[in-house]
Amino acid sequence: xxxxxxxxxxxxxxxxxxxxxxxxxxxxxxxxxxxxxxxxxxxxxxxxxxxxxxxxxxxxxxxxxxxxxxxxxxxxxxxxxxxxxxxxxxxxxxxxxxxxxxxxxxxxxxxxxxxxxxxxxxxxxxxxxxxxxxxxxxxxxxxxxxxxxxxxxxxxxxxxxxxxxxxxxxxxxxxxxxxxxxxxxxxxxxxxxxxxxxxxxxxxxxxxxxxxxxxxxxxxxxxxxxxxxxxxxxxxxxxxxxxxxxxxxxxxxxxxxxxxxxxxxxxxxxxxxxxxxxxxxxxxxxxxxxxxxxxxxxxxxxxxxxxxxxxxxxxxxxxxxxxxxxxxxxxxxxxxxx
Numbered sequence: 001x002x003x004x005x006x007x008x009x010x011x012x013x014x015x016x017x018x019x020x021x022x023x024x025x026x027x028x029x030x031x032x033x034x035x036x037x038x039x040x041x042x043x044x045x046x047x048x049x050x051x052x053x054x055x056x057x058x059x060x061x062x063x064x065x066x067x068x069x070x071x072x073x074x075x076x077x078x079x080x081x082x083x084x085x086x087x088x089x090x091x092x093x094x095x096x097x098x099x100x101x102x103x104x105x106x107x108x109x110x111x112x113x114x115x116x117x118x119x120x121x122x123x124x125x126x127x128x129x130x131x132x133x134x135x136x137x138x139x140x141x142x143x144x145x146x147x148x149x150x151x152x153x154x155x156x157x158x159x160x161x162x163x164x165x166x167x168x169x170x171x172x173x174x175x176x177x178x179x180x181x182x183x184x185x186x187x188x189x190x191x192x193x194x195x196x197x198x199x200x201x202x203x204x205x206x207x208x209x210x211x212x213x214x215x216x217x218x219x220x221x222x223x224x225x226x227x228x229x230x231x232x233x234x235x236x237x238x239x240x241x242x243x244x245x246x247x248x249x250x251x252x253x254x255x256x257x258x259x260x261x262x263x264x265x266x267x268x269x270x271x272x273x274x275x276x277x278x279x280x281x282x283x284x285x286x287x288x289x290x291x292x293x294x295x296x297x298x299x300x301x302x303x304x305x306x307x308x309x310x311x312x313x314x315x316x317x318x319x320x321x322x323x324x325x326x327x328x329x330x331x332x333x334x335x336x337x338x
Contacts, residue, residue: 005049005071005319010036010057013076017308024316025050042066050074050315052308055295058082058270064091072318074311078102079239080328081212082271089329096314096326098307100157106263106297107161110237113261114150114205116291117233118143123289143204143233143258146170151203153196153219154210154238155181162209163189174199178215200227205235212239212269222247225257233259237297240265241272249282252289259289263297 007025009018012033021027028044030036035056036044045051045067052074053059059073064087072094075083080097088095116122120140127133127140148171152159155177163173167190175181175191176199186193200206206228210216220234221244228234234257236243245266251257260283267276283290298304314324 006047007050007052007315008041008044008048009052010041011054011076013052013308013312014305016305017312020309021312021315024319045070050319052076052311052315053083055082055268056270059088059095060084060271061087064088064093072096072315072324074315074318074324074326075328076307076311079211081239081269084271085329089331092331094314094318094324094331095328096311096318096324097328098310098326101303101307101310102298103157103161105300105303106158106237107165109263109293109297110158110162110207110209110235111165113235113237113263113291113293114145114207114233117235117259117261117289118145118148118205120289122291143231145205148172148204149174149202150205150207151176151199152191153177153199153206153208155179155191155193156209156211158237159209160185160189162207163191171205174203196224197227200224200232201229203228203232205233208234208236208238208242210238210242212241212272216242217272218242218244218247220244220248222250225251228257230256231258233257233261236260236262236264238264239269240267241269241275245276245280245283249280249285249288253282253285259291261291263293263295265295268295 004026006028007021008028009030011030047069048067049069050072051070054076070093075097077097078099083095085095119142124140146169150166150171151174152163153176155175166173173191175193176196180193208220219242225247248260252260265279267278269275314326317324
């Protein structure tokens, strides 16, 4: 009997996904909740026919050189900027992603960050947890969404999902994207489309929802941050490197930006040359008005199960000689079955 192909799973997955994959593959699992050291990952990939990979993984020529048998990478994520698509394609390897399942939970988290930052949740929690709450006081007055102007930078699936969920909140919505919405869709979402500089000048909340792509690294740096009002609140739920964290910290310290909330950080953009090794220390000053979450955008139990299962289905389809339904590329050396 022919041996089943070997699939390396780089991070923990739900038992249901393991059960599905074992019907088709031999598995080499990571049963911990931590990332594998890169050298250990290389060793595991040496005989692998397939791999399920996640946000902390990055695929470059070095990794591909350690995976000579690899046929498919099922990425359990939406944004694949840490994956060298050209190199993967030239090696005849499928790259797949999960484009839809992460949108809704990330949009929900984005609004949570807006509320947390605007209404001073972190500072209020510290007062109560520190035993310093003695009843209502006229303190921690913040910014609500009703009556505010919310500027959405990036009007793709995520930007539209955030705009849709803000309907009925009583906010004025501005939107900016290099690929503008059609007029009917913009009207449906009650979004006024405008230029980036105009959006920055007018918004109470600036919400960054762009992918990391050529032209978006440090999209909001010192020059653009100089355009916002001192009472503006900045939220980043797109990619860490779309802001210049050092410039954000400086603007907060100097009173040129009122607050910053983020679920993503520059150091996570593993494939970028010159990326930092950790969250910018200047941002971690407890005196600054900030709210941070550790990349929880899609961290909803049933959603993460669905994401991993879809990545697994992509892997199985590729190993069966089919074009996987989540294919990002078209490998030039792969023959696709009917």
